[in-house]
Amino acid sequence: MGRPNTGAIPFAASTETSSPISETLGVACSWYPFHARFEASRGCQIRFPRYRIISLSLTCRLLAATTVLISQSLPQSTSIVSELSPTLNPVFVAYVLLFGIAALACFASLPRARGITNDGTRRGLVALLVTSGGWSVAHLGFLLAPSVELKLVFYHAGLLVGLSTVGPWLYFCSAYTGRNLHKSASIRRAAIAVFLIISLVKVTNPLHQRYFQPEVLVTPFPHLSILSQELHWLAMGLAYALAVIGYFMLFELFRQVGHDTTPLLGLIGLTGLPIVLDALAVVSPTIINITYEPLGVAAFAVGVLFVFIDDFQTVQLTGQQDDPVLVLDDEYRVRDFNTKSKELFPELEVNEDIETVVPEIAEYIDG
Secondary structure (H helix, E strand, O other): OOOOOOOOOOOEEEEEEEEEHHHHHHHOOOOHHHHHHHHHHOOOOOOHHHHHHHHHHHHHHHHHHHHHHHHOOOOHHHHHHHHOOOOOOOHHHHHHHHHHHHHHHHOOOOOHHHHOOOHHHHHHHHHHHHHHHHHHHHHHHHOOOOOOHHHHHHHHHHHHHHOOOOOHHHHHHHHHOOOOHHHHHHHHHHHHHHHHHHHHHOHHHHHHHOOOOEEEOOOOOEEEEEOOOOOHHHHHHHHHHHHHHHHHHHHHHHHOOOOOOHHHHHHHHHOOOOOHHHHHHHHHHOOOOOOOHHHHHHHHHHHHHHOHHHHHHHHHHHHOOOOOOOOEEEEEEEEEEEHHHHOOOOOOOOOOOOHHHHHHHHHHHOO
């Protein structure tokens, strides 16, 4: 099956007609002042910083412009459409179930995430779940869409939503480990600028074709395969480099507590494990070339919020404090402690009775 025609199209058909992207950006850039005046006229406080509103508006409208570009650059081929229609191929069904479960896990975890007491950690984790769940939904649309054109619209949506998960991940890691990086206005502005630049490169792929090229394959089932180009690997390398910063922050926190953090380390490792599937998809025709990171985030969310929520919050409580911190349960057993406490009381051990390991603390509590 030949590759769909994705030849470049000009920004403007003539000197009298402006391009979809230029028109879209013009509307997006003028949207915020109108919104501000509207809110001010009602006597309401504007709840979101300017850069968030502009980013959201630009992202949505760039995606709309991409739909126009895709529709103009692809031929209407009924043979391709029919071959890519959803089937009952067991591998296809497995992919649909996999990403469907991932989306459900992310969205079902939201009520639990909203119960986290630390404001920054709660906001970061909720945003990570929403974006990751949306990423899985975009993958479902990509798999289930009956036409090449519609599949590419969903794929572009997944590119934007997937890129947007990096910000919540770093926000969550910074807040959970007691840092203030997520509160820095300069860092936020820089992040928004990088996001918009990379998003512009992604959604204009129908013009330059340097981010990916689509190709119809029949193994392991008829699907639209994505051949990643050099700009994809540059953006992916940057995203993973930023994600590693978050891992470093978490690992540093875990070293400061006496609690057994092995389960949490395993869950965090799951968020990076899908890169193995990403790599195998490049060399193996039996694995379709699609990003698998939403699966790792879904596993992390279920594990942290439904299985190890107490460990998750206990580690944050002890690891963030510069002063000695000792956490006891209702029966005065040691739940956790930080390095400062260990320096004062070397005999401290998790799950031991405080009266046995440090009698003077038990006497102070009883007194």
